[in-house]
Structures are given as C-alpha cells and as structure tokens.
Amino acid sequence: MVKATNAAGQTEYCRISGNIRPVDPAAPMIKVQVGMPNIWNSKAMMFGGGKNGKIPSPESNVYAAPLRSVTPLDRGYATFGSDSGRTPIHKIIVATADIKNAIRHNANAAELKNIALREGMRTLRMDGVLEIMQGLTDLEQRRHGSFSYLVIL
Numbered sequence: 001m002v003k004a005t006n007a008a009g010q011t012e013y014c015r016i017s018g019n020i021r022p023v024d025p026a027a028p029m030i031k032v033q034v035g036m037p038n039i040w041n042s043k044a045m046m047f048g049g050g051k052n053g054k055i056p057s058p059e060s061n062v063y064a065a066p067l068r069s070v071t072p073l074d075r076g077y078a079t080f081g082s083d084s085g086r087t088p089i090h091k092i093i094v095a096t097a098d099i100k101n102a103i104r105h106n107a108n109a110a111e112l113k114n115i116a117l118r119e120g121m122r123t124l125r126m127d128g129v130l131e132i133m134q135g136l137t138d139l140e141q142r143r144h145g146s147f148s149y150l151v152i153l
Contacts, residue, residue: 011074013037015058022085026140031055032086034078041076049081056081091124 008124016034039082046055058079061071073079094148095103119122122130127143 011037011071012084013058013073020082028085028140030082031072032082033058034080036078037073037076037123039076040078044078044080047074047079047081047149049083055083091127094119 014036016032016035016036017030018032018034020032022028022030033055038114044063047058047060049056058081059071059073060079061069061080065071093099093116096115097140098119099112102112102115113123128137131137132139
C-alpha cells in the first residue's frame with residue numbers, strides 16, 4: 001500500500017497492489033490493483049483487465065470518456081482491476097525484405113511462417129519450451145498465457 005495522488009494532482013488515494021490465490025492450486029496467481037480514495041463515496045468501479053495480462057491503472061477513466069473528464073477515482077469511487085491470472089506472451093516479427101515481398105504476393109500464414117523460421121525466428125511454442133528448460137516458467141503457466149503476434153513492417 002502506498003499513498004498516491006492522481007496525475008491531475010487532485011485526488012489523494014491509497015494504491016494497493018496484491019495477489020489473489022485462485023481456488024485451483026495449479027492456476028497462476030491473479031495480480032490486482034486497487035485505488036481507494038481518501039474521500040470514498042461508498043461505491044466501486046472495476047476496470048477489466050486480463051485480456052493482455054496488463055492491470056488497468058486505478059486512475060483510469062471509463063472507456064471512451066471525453067478528454068479531461070472527471071475520472072471515477074476523482075468522483076470518490078474505489079477502483080480496481082486485475083490481470084485475471086494471465087501472463088502476456090508476445091512475439092514481435094520484424095518484416096524483412098523476403099517477408100514483405102511474400103506479403104505483397106499474398107502469401108498465406110504457413111508460407112510467412114516458413115520464411116520467418118528460415119530467417120531465424122522461433123515460434124511461441126519453441127520459446128515456451130526454451131523458457132521451461134531454463135526454469136523461467138512451467139508448462140501450466142505457459143498454458144494459461146495470452147498470446148499475440150505483432151508484425152513490424
């Protein structure tokens with residue numbers, strides 16, 4: 001727990017970060033973050049989370065709120081969010097000349113994967129096996145991860 005002030009410097013609040021142990025002992029810990037304003041209106045608002053493994057900030061505003069609008073924390077709401085126990089696993093693929101050329105010629109996913117592998121890319125599965133062998137994670141944690149690819153053109 002730490003005393004904090006939001007970005008606008010208007011609302012003092014207590015920022016609480018912690019973990020929730022799931023009922024399933026094999027499931028990963030759920031990371032949570034709470035913003036408890038000094039002047040609480042006895043209401044709470046949850047900001048999602050978990051889809052990408054990130055925990056929303058307690059200072060967040062509601063989705064599609066107008067710029068510079070008053071945040072729930074500023075209105076006295078206790079705010080909270082979690083990562084839903086998911087660990088993000090991302091892969092950035094830099095588009096080389098061969099990959100760009102294949103994209104221009106409407107290559108399918110398998111063809112793009114083969115080019116990337118030839119150029120030294122490891123798949124998410126290959127990275128997972130390597131991380132398990134290095135002791136950085138285990139199979140259960142890897143199964144619970146959320147995966148995404150990003151191609152840099």
